[in-house]
Amino acid sequence: MGSPRAIIHVDMDAFYAAVEVLDHPQWRGLPLVVGELGPRSVVSTASYEARRYGVRSAMPTLTAQRLCPQALFVPVRMARYREVSAEVFAVFGEVTPEIEGLSLDEAFLDVSRSLRLFGGGIEAIGRRLKQEIVRRTGLNASVGMAHNKLLAKLASELSKPDGFLRIRPEQVHAVLDPLPVGRLWTVGKVAESNLHRLGIRTVGELRFAEPRRLQQACGNQAAHWQRLARGEDDRPVQPDAGEKSISAETTFVTDLTTLDQALSWLARLAERVGERVRAQQLKGRTITLKVRKPPFETHTRQLSLGEPTDATRELLDAGRTLLQRWWAAEKDPRLRLLGIGISQFAAEAQSGLFAPSPGQDRLADRINQRFGQGSLVRGVVLKSRRGGSENS
Incomplete structure (x- = not known):
């Protein structure tokens, strides 16, 4: 078996809202919602100040206004977000060609073959990414590092905002076991409710659950979920060859x-x-x-x-x-x-x-x-x- 992979997950913090604040410094510190007010409009992104009032992405903007009447609502400027995204992805390309873009503000990077080049291991590359992104764009990114995609993404989520976290192989159970089972990839609301009915509320409880009983209750997904609960994920980073x-x-x-x-x-x-x-x-x-x-x-x-x-x-x-x-x-x-x-x-x-x-x-x-x-x-x-x- 070869050496463990080195995977980094980068997720820009409140990306659209952060770009708006970058271009309009007078809005810094205000509850900001990207999305125009209207009966059919939804929130694209909310600043962390607005999120404290319960405002979330994909929420109707009228609901967001009820939760946070003092919020500033601004229209989406997709061309501008794409421009800044290109600068961020240019930074990614300087450390590895193995980039799987998930959206304008989020990507997986496989840096396994870049470790020797940059020296200092995966954390040195992660630190470089954060520093270069903020230097070139003025924006903060959360960086998660691990030996697979599941854990790298979890690391960035757990450390937001402006996060920087590595989950080492020997730390996997200590990090995963206390988490709500719904934090696992592919465990949605319905699956979470089914697991709760079995008395399984944490990832650790899922890991130790009796496989046959779990399969009877949850079907073919049971074995997959238990692999995730053990921190196992063999999905490769899949770059777009054309880019x-x-x-x-x-x-x-x-x-x-x-x-x-x-x-x-x-x-x-x-x-x-x-x-x-x-x-x-x-x-x-x-x-x-x-x-x-x-x-x-x-x-x-x-x-x-x-x-x-x-x-x-x-x-x-x-x-x-x-x-x-x-x-x-x-x-x-x-x-x-x-x-x-x-x-x-x-x-x-x-x-x-x-x-x-x-x-x-x-x-x-x-x-x-x-x-x-x-x-x-x-x-x-x-x-x-x-x-x-x-x-x-």
Whole structure:
């Protein structure tokens, strides 16, 4: 049997409401409901201040108004939420390509193959996710960590808001046993009532229940529920293959105004992406350049390679071509953000006679893993350490 998986569940705290407060700071601390008042309208999200009055998602807004008359009701701005969600998922893509998005504000990440790359284990990656999300978006995320999806999601739920919790294998029963049985995945209200009639109110009581009696009362689901009660869950993280990518990007405090500066930063980002691709044992065919010029005008450019690659040199060469083309086409080129990514991953192909050797890249990876990121870099990268400020 292989090593336990390393699964992270990230759930943004009161996401829609938090975005509204971010854009309207004067609303901070108020009971805020995202959803317009009307006979057919429902609550999309409520701030934690509104939740204290019993306001919940999917509740009719008129009911929410009765519970909290002083609440501020604001319309849903889905385009804005998608924009912020894209920033959050970009952070996910920088630690692993194994991302299963559940909604705009929630995802599972399998970071099993990223542990050595980032060092410090699953908690180091979880901490990085929280820090990067708040740095780039100003929003808090709750992060749950465990060896399977069931426990990772439970960890984020138990630690909300602004949560950070890991459930280790030896802690499973201590955490699960006291919980109400309804907290288990797939145990809905009807199932919970059936279990209550059997005298089973906690997860621990479900775990120790006599299997035959449980099956007679609850049918085929009984064995499944008892596996969950033991903390067992073998569901894999299922990424959308069409969206799988590895990328890195940087937002600058001071806009870049020269191509030389931009190329230097591009080399730094390409090294970071190349190292992650090799750590995941992947090879990609499509290179994407992302640029943003002030104030918030974002462009992407793509280039497809003849063969999949994990070589930093090929990644950087393609990125340079795209950046130079964009720069030459602009009347007044200035960069607020620069990013590069690789996607369209394929099975590892046999190297051609003139394909770049991965030996130097892998040696650099080992040196940087041992002595810290940036210990060994390309000469052009050194220019990015002068006069530039990195936000991400």
